[in-house]
Amino acid sequence: MLLFKPSLLTLALVAAGASMSAYAADEVDTANTADENIEVIKVTGIRRSLQEAQAVKMTNSSVVEAVSAEDIGKLPDVSIAESLARLPGVAAQRLDGRANVVSIRGLSPDFTIATLNGREQASINDNRGVEFDQYPSELLNSVVVYKTPDAALMAQAIGGTVDMQTISPLKHGEQTFAINARGEWNDLGSLNAGSDDKGYRASVSYIDQFADDTIGIALGYSRMQSPNQEERWQAWGYPNLDYNDANPLVLGGAKPYVRSSELERDGVMVVLEFQPNDQFRSVVDVFYTSFFDQQRLTGIEIPGQWGAGWANSGITAIETENGLVTKGTINDAMVLVRNDMNTRDADSISAGWNNEYIFNENWSIEADVAISKVERTDIGIETYAGTGRGNGNGQVENLGFTYDGKGGYIFEPSLNYADPELIRLGGAFSWGPDAERANFQDGFINKPEIEDELQSFRLSSTYSFDEGAISKIQFGINYTNREKTKVDNGYYLTLKGYDAVTNPDYMLTLPSQYSTGSTSLAFFGMGDVLSYDALRFYKDGNYNELNAKEVQPERITNSWQVEEQVTTFFVKADLDTEVGDIPLTGNFGVQVVDTDQSSKGTAVSKLDDGTIELTPRTAGDSYVEWLPSINLGFEVAENQMVRVAAARTLSRGRMDQMNSNINYTYNPNPSGADPKWTGGGGNPQLRPWLARQYDISYENYFSDMGYFSVAAYYKDLENYTFNQDQFVDFCTILPSDPNCGDGLGRVSSPQNGNGGYVQGIEASLSIDFGYFTEVLDGFGTILNGAYNDSEVKETDDSEPTTLPGLSEKTFNATVYYENSGFQARISSRYRSDFLGEVTAISLTRVNVDVKAETVVDAQIGYDFSESGIDALYGLSVVFQVNNLTNEPFTTYLGDDERLVRDYQNYGRNFMFGANYKF
Template sequence: MFQFKPSLLTLAMIAAGASVQGYAAEEVKTDVEPQAQEQSIEVIQVTGIRRSLQESQSLKMSSSSIVEAISAEDIGKLPDVSIAESLARLPGVAAQRLDGRANVISIRGLGPDFTTATLNGREQASVNDNRGVEFDQYPSELLNRVVVYKTPDASVMAQAIGGTVDMQTISPLTYGEQTIAVSLRGEMNDLGALNSGSTDKGYRGSISYVDQFADETIGIAIGYARMQSPNQEERWQAWGYPELDYDAANPKVLGGAKPFVRSSELERDGVMAVFEYQPNDSFKSVVDVYYTKFKDDQRLRGIEIPGQWGAGWGNTGITALETEDGLVTKGTINDAAVIVRNDVNIRDAKSLSIGWNNKFTINDNWSVEADIALSKAERTDLGMESYSGTGRGNGNGATDTLGFEYNGQGGYDFTHNLDYADPNLIKLGGAFSWGNPIGPDSQDGFINKPEIDDELKSLRLAAEYVFDDGAVRSIQFGLNRTDRDKSKRDNGYYLTLKDYPNMMTVPDKYLLDPTSLAFFGMGDMLSYDSLAFYNDGNYIETNADSVDLSRATNSWDVYEEVTTAFVKVNLETELWDLPITGNVGLQAVHTDQSSDGTIATVDSGTVIKTPITAGDTYTEWLPSINLGFEVAEGQMVRVAAARTLTRARMDKMNANVNFSYNANPTDGVNWSGGAGNPYLKPWLARQYDISYENYFSDQGYFALAVFYKDLENYVYDQQSAFNFGELFPDQPGNPIGLVTQPQNGQGGYVQGIEASLSLDFGIFADTLDGFGTILSGTYNDSEVKETADSEATTLPGLSEKTFNATVYYENSGFDARISSRYRSDFLGEVTKISLQRENVNIKAETVVDAQIGYDFSESGIDALYGLSVLLQVNNLTNEPFTSYFGDDKREVRDFQNYGRNYMLGVNYKF
């Protein structure tokens, strides 16, 4: 029987280091005699970029699903500095940046909420508020490869509508030799240290050890990676752009702004350990552990400037000087008061993943497998705002005349008259009447301390029966149980100076050198160590959930118990002399979900809280089929169809309810409220895929894929009527109120086309040996409706167009590459006030990275064998990250300038 066969070089790459665990495992067969294979493998020497490309290609070729793959060039050497950046170069995959680094991804136009991440085939808990994994938590040095599954099969327990990203550690027994690899890189940001006490320099290093013992029956792999990475940012933020009511033209104008500079230091420690035991061909046991500790310490200093929305309290109005196409591009803010802010954001996060897999072959036909795993994630944030100004409350203190002018790219440049770095002018205290926690104008700051805990336990039992002959190669079946508990505690406190109502001069011991805000024209500003001032007990704290109704229902617990029974039939046959491989399968997924929450309302100015628990159970049936047709040598046509699900966001599945009563409403509605929905069903889709893959060399292929996802439903916020009279029969007025909560609504579709090309120019001429390119492009289209009669809405995470291009050279020890990734405008999720999340319009961007290096192993100098050096530049063209309001991209919401990061490093393997 014929079968789609990787070449001997492909098999050599797999034998040299492939470790595909969990559901990622794919059996690779060949009709070539084992002795011939062994002889071929012994003479193949492939390293660096081409090793990575060839192994990734072999994984794509041998998979029964439509996949993309990234493989390490060597131990501890993935092609990019982070997993997320590597993923963003794959066809159909796009990354969203956070603080200058790739953080979360979208697959085929579907955002992080529609993507599942696994480690060695096991679903991962997340430090995110929801399910989306933040990939910058995972050190790339400790991973061997990453496989993106775009089509599922019945043995994939953690499938999702967008796709599944499986990160894989090394298999020490498969690797087959003792190795120690060490790397060290210095890092520098070219914006310099923008805040006093910050640094623009850092480092990252790793060490890995792989070995085998007891006649190759025991294998171990241990790795440690540490990163201390600087990040600097010049950032413009706007409140919005209301209309300026000054003449018939009624243009829009700046509502307010909060520009600042941010300096951060990211520390990350990661540990990986794999223990393999295989005493014979019948039994194999693997234990793997992966742990990361992540701390991001950010200092943010800037001046918040009320604009049109501050008229009457922050200023006496705006005089427009120039207007262009309906937007005030130059003007003056009269009698302006501002607030000088010294803020701090600190995120501490920990992730732990432990798995134990056992496989036992009973005989030539039967094998069984048991897998048990635990994944835990914890996150604690500290988001502190510290206010200072010229006087307490609205209308007090010295004011300024501020000129502003649109700079054509990222907001407005200002002119000013006051010295905002003068500690005798700028004093601690609330410059505006923003809150009254203990008295009038008593909000002198705010501190958020949210906590996230996520724990996911799983057990999988499976068996496989292999047939001796026939079209059915084997049948797999089994049961998987996953229990997940996730909680959020949204703690927040108003800060009031102990000397309230007096303003306070910053004590000398907290004063720092002034911070320059020259990037938008405001000169220097007063800078102080606000966190040290807070830690020394200089503020009175008032719990926000005692006075803020919405804050009282921001904390929640969500529980899920998911039982999945599956069966998969693996096929290998011929039709009209056309070799066919693939699988047909079915999953039955039973879910028991519940949430602990709070019912909150206000009584006489005090928030009254009552606990509540609610939930639901349901079962979904998920059929799937994947077929591959070898239409010619090295050419494959794949077709796939499946019904898939993605569970709803956990922050929307909470049981919280808040409501309030208005005795004198203007619209006749006395009652209003908001709620989560513990009865939410998952997003469901029927998806169809077809791809053509042409593998014309061991390091060259062309692929074209078309997909269509029919979304059966979509989760959206809906206002619905509720009879509050049943709860409060004695309350006067209209008993029917409006409650806003997420609901399962109308669906829609996502469709697209992908093309990718990997090409080694050496196939054209010997003089081009070592040159190559990797190109890919994707076009996506979608339409989602809340109801049948509503207008189509934008799907979060969807970029209509994405393009990736890498050009490389590798020969005689030298290697160089330059990579570019583009994604068009999209709706992305970002952090807003009080560390809550919201969707905003994000502008198209092109990010360029470059690398050059030399491997001394090919220098002929024995003493330098195993040593290599490299220079990397991230964000080579200094591409900003920009979000905007509405459809006018001049209405910049957020403009972030990160600068370039340079890294110089060495690697040594022995």
């Protein structure tokens, strides 16, 4: 049965493989018809990418969204995450000015899984979520977002599955060589002395077929050196003035700075395809990226109300507005100048080998083996300088401040913080690991390391029926083994000239060879400050180091190893029949998921004498979950589809919460009802999030140039993860401790608690106005929006929990024009307030409230292939502006949006480039 009666254009796109194999391969007659006529169809650029994406959505049995490349090496956006964020129900969070991770249908990146060519990917972060800027968009042909799963989709999640796909050289069907190059610059300029505000992107792709089109090859290489600048206001917090609830809130302290980054990324893509006949097909694909991000940060720490008594003598309020001190003076203020450097060095490789063999008209078999591996090393160094060592020493000033109306403050200094004779290296505040070493800390360096390896093997068979309501049955087994390890290294830094007894006031005048000049902090009034190459200064051996693990037990328990072995048995039946006169297609099936998880960690206790006691600990769990699913599509009218879907889905717990580490204390004489054993840590028995989800959608494909769809969903969360107390037998943790049987102990750890629901509605509209009249040929628009709502409670009597990643409203709009080689487009994406995950002290991650934002991008270009100039055939040029309206990224504390935690101004990024294909 032929669904939708697709047009010649849609058939051509499907047959050519442009729709990423989402169209059923068994529609042989349809594909052959398209092959016979494909030479008369010419669709390029924006409209081609939209039509290919529409073909995927139209022909898939699940509820999906798709993004397709405009041409070889040309996805619609410079970032995969930005392209995804333009889809209905999908929202991106920016990191350092670029879209980095996505939330689907109001659920955080923890509930989203990413695959490459259908295979789950290892990730460079501490959890499972894939950071999409790791994958060069130039090397990807398309991306499909599965909002409803089916039983044959091995990597599924409650939010959705994002499948990135490389090109098939045999389906591409012609020899192609493409080169893309773009220059890039940021309009904030070089904020840090010694940084660069210019960069470039370049890629080259080669696709060819050999041996009578039985062997295909696709090769791609991309290189990016992208600058990024940022002016950041960051607050410590907002306590009450004089710590009295009757007094207004006041600035507790601030850490504003300017950041200059340079991201270097190299990517390599190789696809080898062999299909000697209609029965056998073999594909090997390799995707490699090398990712190096270096950030130089220059700023200043200004203790406010929280610094009273040790960094200043208090705050005098001059003006107050609606309970917030908006103008005042920090009396006898002492501040700390910071020069920091962050680097991230990550390598990832994904490789797979897929084989398909068709025995006869009914039977076929498929085998797939793959590996995905990531290695990451971070460095986060902070170094200090000031007018004197330790609290109360050095030159001070009365520092005025005024609220700027955007969430930050403007300061009025009288000292010259760029003077190397006044501002010298050393700890301006009495910071250190303990009271005995209060003036010990002149800096700190974090060096976490991550390794993540995921191996998979899949074997499946398909039986096609000659007739009947069930068109085919697919069944098989999928096995994955994943091991992720984190080693968290951190060191206190002390200048080598310092000695607490013989040289307690030691400060170092900056050696000239490390100076980078002065850096302006004028955006919040502080003027120029001393700046230098902190990482080089450290690497040259100017600091003594103290391993933080020797004094901080939590450092030890930040290191862990988690391993998962997952075996999935699945069966799926495809439907192709009629209910009355209504064509019905779809599928139903079930997965049986057998999981064995374990973790290696450490039980840690700091004894009264200051020594740290370590006990290795290994723990885990095993379980089986049944995941049924059904997807039904009713063609209620020509090219109009109603889809209904239901499934039980799971998202595995955060790997950084599944560790077996525990910090504990033993008190033989506890007070009250407290147990003798108390502690906190991870939970190696943590089970996945589970949900029963229900979907219904209506899709109207009124032309090849456009469609309208509306969808509603409801996700009944069976559980959610909360940090809760649990009573455990400490003999299972410390079997050799003579006191382990001394009553049950209380341990605080992530637990599977009560559930709740997430629900929402989405609508999207894509129109090429040439559908209505030739006068508007080339003009078009894409509009979509979503509304999300949730209620999750820890207990029946508690207040609803705010779910990370959930924006109540999202909206995207794109207006484009494409005709006679000329192309122009402007796009905006809106996301309402949400709870986001950001970096905190020691490179840890915390959830904070993120303010609503609207990000606007624009581009114009021209394709000389339509100019009539033969010498320029295949050449096109493009000019892009990202963040056209310079939208800031803002996080805040509490319910008052004036209490800004971070205000990040990224500026605009401009790109101009050329593409050549032949």
